[in-house]
Amino acid sequence: MAQALVDLLRDTFKEAVLSSHSHRGDEVVVVRRESVQEICRFLKDGEARMQLLRYIACVDLLTYDTEMTGGGALASNEVPAYDLAKKAPREPRFQLGYNVYSVVRKQSVRLRVELRSDDVKVPTVTSVWRTADWWERYLFDMFGIDFIGHPNLKRILMYPEFQGHPLRKDYPTRKRQPLVAELEFPDLIRGPGPGPGGAGVPMSQTHVGRKNVDPTTYD
Amino acid sequence: MADGRLPILRPEGNVPESPRLHPGAGEEAAVPVLLTRREDATSWFERKVSGALGWARANSIFQYPFVTACCGMEYMSVMCGRYDLARFGAEFPRFTPRQADLLMIVGTINVKQSPVLLRVYEQMCEPKWVMAFGVCASSGGFYDNYATVQGADRVIPVDVYVPGCPPRPEQVLDGLKILQEKIQTQRHALHSVERSPEMREDKKRSFLGKLLAK
Numbered sequence: 001m002a003q004a005l006v007d008l009l010r011d012t013f014k015e016a017v018l019s020s021h022s023h024r025g026d027e028v029v030v031v032r033r034e035s036v037q038e039i040c041r042f043l044k045d046g047e048a049r050m051q052l053l054r055y056i057a058c059v060d061l062l063t064y065d066t067e068m069t070g071g072g073a074l075a076s077n078e079v080p081a082y083d084l085a086k087k088a089p090r091e092p093r094f095q096l097g098y099n100v101y102s103v104v105r106k107q108s109v110r111l112r113v114e115l116r117s118d119d120v121k122v123p124t125v126t127s128v129w130r131t132a133d134w135w136e137r138y139l140f141d142m143f144g145i146d147f148i149g150h151p152n153l154k155r156i157l158m159y160p161e162f163q164g165h166p167l168r169k170d171y172p173t174r175k176r177q178p179l180v181a182e183l184e185f186p187d188l189i190r191g192p193g194p195g196p197g198g199a200g201v202p203m204s205q206t207h208v209g210r211k212n213v214d215p216t217t218y219d
Numbered sequence: 220m221a222d223g224r225l226p227i228l229r230p231e232g233n234v235p236e237s238p239r240l241h242p243g244a245g246e247e248a249a250v251p252v253l254l255t256r257r258e259d260a261t262s263w264f265e266r267k268v269s270g271a272l273g274w275a276r277a278n279s280i281f282q283y284p285f286v287t288a289c290c291g292m293e294y295m296s297v298m299c300g301r302y303d304l305a306r307f308g309a310e311f312p313r314f315t316p317r318q319a320d321l322l323m324i325v326g327t328i329n330v331k332q333s334p335v336l337l338r339v340y341e342q343m344c345e346p347k348w349v350m351a352f353g354v355c356a357s358s359g360g361f362y363d364n365y366a367t368v369q370g371a372d373r374v375i376p377v378d379v380y381v382p383g384c385p386p387r388p389e390q391v392l393d394g395l396k397i398l399q400e401k402i403q404t405q406r407h408a409l410h411s412v413e414r415s416p417e418m419r420e421d422k423k424r425s426f427l428g429k430l431l432a433k
């Protein structure tokens with residue numbers, strides 16, 4: 001549908017476009033991360049007129065090859081913590097997807113940027129679309145992606161005391177980081193989880209927040 | 220009186236909750252103790268006042284709806300005409316915790332909200348009760364993840380748990396009646412409420428007892 005647009009991108013950015021394919025009618029263009037800003041500016045202001053950034057998504061492919069093929073159920077109680085040694089690492093680990101849409105032309109295209117796990121940096125597109133501000137904060141919060149040049153890169157959903165990035169595949173499924181000291185209450189169904197102090201540590205000793213947290217300090 | 224001992228006076232009906240009457244379990248509790256007429260009168264008065272207070276408090280529950288999730292729809296249904304929580308005296312939702320007796324936690328409590336919930340609970344005046352409305356407030360529900368408090372009872376003490384996702388309004392009415400029963404049968408002490416250790420030390424005396432002691 002938007003093959004002409006993909007061809008235009010390929011012609012304009014010969015170096016930056018790595019590959020392209022179509023997945024169930026959605027055009028996907030894999031681009032180099034250094035030129036993401038440039039391509040986004042071209043898509044918005046050029047004749048493509050992609051004025052709407054629908055979303056920026058991120059995929060963690062750490063367990064992509066192993067988990068679906070008998071890698072073990074991560075969420076079960078039998079596997080308390082994620083065992084990285086048994087899994088074959090997959091690089092590049094992260095995939096960023098920019099889904100942009102043109103209201104005028106009624107076409108959409110998805111830009112994909114692949115990031116290696118040792119270098120999760122990508123230039124921000126906040127200067128192109130204002131809505132990218134919160135999407136990038138969201139991805140920083142959930143995946144720890146570092147958007148270079150973002151004006152206000154801090155957590156948007158989780159609290160400032162939260163440690164780690166919960167949607168990464170190596171974040172422990174049962175890990176809890178309570179903000180206030182929790183009452184001693186035995187979890188009869190699930191048992192103690194692998195919290196910050198490990199299994200068996202009372203939840204009241206694992207809170208990460210200050211005492212007497214003032215809710216008005218959170219924005 | 221033949222052997223020179225004083226007669227043992229026992230109150231009729233309920234046994235007053237005096238520490239002298241219940242020094243411990245086992246044989247010590249079976250030892251008959253002397254109950255003065257003043258204690259007898261005080262405990263009788265406390266029982267009567269406690270029953271009246273329980274009746275009054277159980278039938279005029281002002282609730283503070285801490286609505287955070289989809290259970291709020293069921294809460295609206297409970298409050299509206301068909302199920303009508305007002306029939307049981309829980310007439311007014313008070314949207315300030317300072318005027319409320321019952322904190323209804325309606326919906327999921329996530330970790331970021333838990334300081335807010337704690338502060339709302341601390342702002343409520345004694346006596347106060349808490350109802351966990353729905354499974355998310357009771358146990359976290361199916362949100363077994365990094366963001367959700369696994370039951371509001373990990374943050375504040377909860378009196379009544381109403382299960383369901385969301386609970387039927389009949390379940391909420393049932394939970395309210397259970398809470399009313401609890402309020403009615405619990406002892407509404409005339410002495411000061413235990414808030415701080417220094418108040419617990421020596422001021423844990425009955426109000427009427429102080430009056431009679433003068």
